[in-house]
C-alpha cells in the first residue's frame with residue numbers, strides 16, 4: 116500500500132472529506148490517520164470547519180487552524 120506522508124495528508128484532506136480521492140489514496144490516508152494521532156486530530160478539526168462549506172474554508176480558514184497547519188507543515192519540512 117502507498118505510504119502517505121503528513122504533508123500529503125494535509126494537501127489531500129479536502130478531497131478526502133469529499134470522497135473525491137481514488138480508492139487507493141483514500142485507503143492510504145485512512146491507514147495514515149490510524150497511525151498518526153496529530154493528523155487524525157487535524158482531520159477532526161478540519162471536518163468541523165468543513166461544515167461551514169468549502170468556500171468558507173478556502174476564503175477564511177479559522178486562524179487557529181491556519182496557525183496549526185502552518186506549524187505542522189514547517190515541522191514536517193526540515
Ligand SMILES: [Zn+2]
Nearest residue numbers: 120121151154
Ligand atoms: Zn501524519
